[in-house]
Amino acid sequence: MLEKLKLTEGDYLKRAAVLLFHKTPDRFITEAFVKIGFFVSESELGYHDEIHGPLFT
Numbered sequence: 716m717l718e719k720l721k722l723t724e725g726d727y728l729k730r731a732a733v734l735l736f737h738k739t740p741d742r743f744i745t746e747a748f749v750k751i752g753f754f755v756s757e758s759e760l761g762y763h764d765e766i767h768g769p770l771f772t
Contacts, residue, residue, distance in 0.1 A: 736769055 717723050722732035734740045734747060741747040752763035 734769070738769060740769060741767060 717728070717732060720732075722729050722735070730744055733743050737743065747767075749766045750763060751766065753761040755761040
C-alpha cells in the first residue's frame with residue numbers, strides 16, 4: 716500500500732508516511748501539528764485549537 720501511494724523512497728519512508736501513520740510524528744518532524752481557528756470577524760479570533768498526532772486521527 717505504501718508503494719502504491721508513493722510514500723517510500725528506496726527502503727525508507729517519506730515524511731508524508733510518517734505524518735499519516737505514525738503515532739507520534741512530532742518525534743521525527745518538528746512542528747508536526749495543525750492549528751484550526753474560528754474567526755468571529757475578519758480580525759477577531761474566537762478560539763483556536765492545535766491537533767497533534769497522526770493525520771488520520
